[in-house]
Amino acid sequence: xxxxxxxxxxxxxxxxxxxxxxxxxxxxxxxxxxxxxxxxxxxxxxxxxxxxxxxxxxxxxxxxxxxxxxxxxxxxxxxxxxxxxxxxxxxxxxxxxxxxxxxxxxxxxxxxxxxxxxxxxxxxxxxxxxxxxxxxxxxxxxxxxxxxxxxxxxxxxxxxxxxxxxxxxxxxxxxxxxxxxxxxxxxxxxxxxxxxxxxxxxxxxxxxxxxxxxxxxxxxxxxxxxxxxxxxxxxxxxxxxxxxxxxxxxxxxxxxxxxxxxxxxxxxxxxxxxxxxxxxxxxxxxxxxxxxxxxxxxxxxxxxxxxxxxxxxxxxxxxxxxxx
Amino acid sequence: xxxxxxxxxxxxxxxxxxxxxxxxxxxxxxxxxxxxxxxxxxxxxxxxxxxxxxxxxxxxxxxxxxxxxxxxxxxxxxxxxxxxxxxxxxxxxxxxxxxxxxxxxxxxxxxxxxxxxxxxxxxxxxxxxxxxxxxxxxxxxxxxxxxxxxxxxxxxxxxxxxxxxxxxxxxxxxxxxxxxxxxxxxxxxxxxxxxxxxxxxxxxxxxxxxxxxxxxxxxxxxxxxxxxxxxxxxxxxxxxxxxxxxxxxxxxxxxxxxxxxxxxxxxxxxxxxxxxxxxxxxxxxxxxxxxxxxxxxxxxxxxxxxxxxxxxxxxxxxxx
Numbered sequence: 001x002x003x004x005x006x007x008x009x010x011x012x013x014x015x016x017x018x019x020x021x022x023x024x025x026x027x028x029x030x031x032x033x034x035x036x037x038x039x040x041x042x043x044x045x046x047x048x049x050x051x052x053x054x055x056x057x058x059x060x061x062x063x064x065x066x067x068x069x070x071x072x073x074x075x076x077x078x079x080x081x082x083x084x085x086x087x088x089x090x091x092x093x094x095x096x097x098x099x100x101x102x103x104x105x106x107x108x109x110x111x112x113x114x115x116x117x118x119x120x121x122x123x124x125x126x127x128x129x130x131x132x133x134x135x136x137x138x139x140x141x142x143x144x145x146x147x148x149x150x151x152x153x154x155x156x157x158x159x160x161x162x163x164x165x166x167x168x169x170x171x172x173x174x175x176x177x178x179x180x181x182x183x184x185x186x187x188x189x190x191x192x193x194x195x196x197x198x199x200x201x202x203x204x205x206x207x208x209x210x211x212x213x214x215x216x217x218x219x220x221x222x223x224x225x226x227x228x229x230x231x232x233x234x235x236x237x238x239x240x241x242x243x244x245x246x247x248x249x250x251x252x253x254x255x256x257x258x259x260x261x262x263x264x265x266x267x268x269x270x271x272x273x274x275x276x277x278x279x280x281x282x283x284x285x286x287x288x289x290x291x292x293x294x295x296x297x298x299x300x301x302x303x304x305x306x307x308x309x310x311x312x313x314x315x316x317x318x319x320x321x322x323x324x
Numbered sequence: 325x326x327x328x329x330x331x332x333x334x335x336x337x338x339x340x341x342x343x344x345x346x347x348x349x350x351x352x353x354x355x356x357x358x359x360x361x362x363x364x365x366x367x368x369x370x371x372x373x374x375x376x377x378x379x380x381x382x383x384x385x386x387x388x389x390x391x392x393x394x395x396x397x398x399x400x401x402x403x404x405x406x407x408x409x410x411x412x413x414x415x416x417x418x419x420x421x422x423x424x425x426x427x428x429x430x431x432x433x434x435x436x437x438x439x440x441x442x443x444x445x446x447x448x449x450x451x452x453x454x455x456x457x458x459x460x461x462x463x464x465x466x467x468x469x470x471x472x473x474x475x476x477x478x479x480x481x482x483x484x485x486x487x488x489x490x491x492x493x494x495x496x497x498x499x500x501x502x503x504x505x506x507x508x509x510x511x512x513x514x515x516x517x518x519x520x521x522x523x524x525x526x527x528x529x530x531x532x533x534x535x536x537x538x539x540x541x542x543x544x545x546x547x548x549x550x551x552x553x554x555x556x557x558x559x560x561x562x563x564x565x566x567x568x569x570x571x572x573x574x575x576x577x578x579x580x581x582x583x584x585x586x587x588x589x590x591x592x593x594x595x596x597x598x599x600x601x602x603x604x605x606x607x608x609x610x611x612x613x614x615x616x617x618x619x620x621x622x623x624x625x626x627x628x629x630x631x632x633x634x635x636x637x638x639x640x641x642x643x644x
Contacts, residue, residue: 043512043513187378187600188582192582214511216512217586259541260544266545271520275483275484275511
């Protein structure tokens with residue numbers, strides 16, 4: 001097996017505040033290999049975006065990495081500062097945000113934005129950058145790329161804008177792309193197109209993708225492996241088919257059961273009681289225990305175990321045979 | 325008996341530039357037809373769902389149902405009364421007290437300066453009714469505590485706020501609640517709680533829901549009848565069973581194919597063509613024809629009318 005492109009070890013992010021320090025990310029470890037899509041799934045406040053921002057060095061102070069290591073292609077990057085980080089960002093790691101309108105500069109044509117990124121990171125001429133920009137737009141499926149390269153972001157529809165953002169993220173040929181809810185602002189039919197595009201590019205170029213989303217359906221269709229997060233911690237990590245068909249963590253199981261399914265008809269939905277704890281009130285022990293139907297004394301006392309691939313952060317994981 | 329009867333409902337918005345710009349730039353008026361000749365009926369104590377992508381006019385229809393917008397043409401009758409043209413004020417008031425609405429964003433639809441008690445009883449107090457103890461009772465019915473009545477909205481999470489919105493909608497004992505994307509701002513596990521609550525309340529209070537959503541799985545779970553909208557036009561209407569098992573309209577087929585599936589591991593969905601066209605200059609004939617895999621010449625020339633096909637109604641020349 002090849003070396004992972006991205007390797008996160010025991011990553012913790014802390015935000016100090018007057019009322020105490022909160023930990024939006026707490027001891028998270030996972031790897032992403034080349035050509036692999038890792039789905040990071042969780043509800044709002046689970047820390048999934050915060051972990052992505054930590055990797056690309058976009059934490060807003062006072063949030064900071066408090067512990068852990070981030071390795072990209074064998075280089076440790078979590079302590080990089082200023083210019084070193086800037087060189088990495090865009091060159092080695094591309095980022096696709098949720099809202100394509102706010103992540104493009106409305107005052108520059110998309111050709112200028114693509115060229116700017118390439119000229120910053122690659123040693124090429126202006127003409128070459130323009131040529132490559134057109135090629136990049138063609139690759140992400142924008143019809144008439146040569147004519148549209150001088151258009152401005154407002155002249156594109158939502159789906160086309162997100163394609164431009166993906167072209168931007170890919171134009172310096174990074175080895176890792178972080179896609180933070182790339183389809184949440186889009187309609188179902190456009191979402192399918194964007195997900196297919198990400199999958200194709202990832203496969204053809206061998207780019208590693210961290211796909212952050214709250215949509216289990218998107219994860220099922222796009223991801224190879226999945227990391228389920230809850231209250232800043234990793235609840236379960238493994239092959240997407242294993243985790244979704246036979247979840248071992250009670251939270252993953254509850255999450256799957258509470259999603260309305262086509263086959264289910266009008267049957268009452270399973271519901272997990274309560275809501276995810278606020279970050280300043282994460283309970284002792286396993287953070288899920290107040291909502292867990294299987295919780296025992298050990299869950300209240302001891303923090304849930306830190307996990308590696310194919311495991312659930314639970315003292316009493318659901319055995320595979322019990323899952324019907 | 326049908327509670328709501330909608331007949332060739334149309335709403336046009338004027339999205340022109342200001343008068344002076346139009347004169348200088350010699351541009352015509354720009355008219356956006358958000359809803360175009362929509363017909364449907366909603367039976368009492370049932371859930372009617374309107375699904376569509378953005379720009380399909382589903383929220384505009386919802387707003388016309390409750391009377392927040394006036395139709396450009398066509399009408400909405402609730403219990404036989406057309407709110408837009410009725411002149412008897414007493415009759416209008418009676419019907420209005422039967423209608424409530426739940427909005428998408430529970431962070432924007434609650435006044436941050438009001439206590440929860442005042443928010444919930446507002447529909448009753450506004451009509452001069454007695455609201456003693458009402459907020460406390462309703463809070464318990466939607467799964468919150470009576471003690472929450474004295475708190476402010478910011479003290480609650482998104483799911484709890486949506487419960488407060490539901491309690492407010494229930495306070496005037498309405499017959500009809502129009503729910504505009506009630507769960508799309510919520511997380512999956514909280515969404516399940518709110519959907520279950522809505523089902524329970526419907527049974528307990530004999531409510532009728534008009535559910536507006538873009539999420540096909542939610543709609544399938546909740547609705548008795550589903551209307552699919554595309555570019556302001558109703559293209560297909562059927563029961564959930566028929567709609568999902570025996571889909572008639574090519575747009576609905578495309579939508580169902582494109583929706584991500586929980587069991588679709590590594591699925592390569594058949595990709596939809598193109599995007600929703602500009603509603604200011606909609607395509608001629610059938611609005612879906614530029615993206616339709618089976619379109620023929622007649623689809624470009626003639627707008628299909630809604631016709632019954634089994635238990636489904638469909639607006640397509642070629643559906644069978």
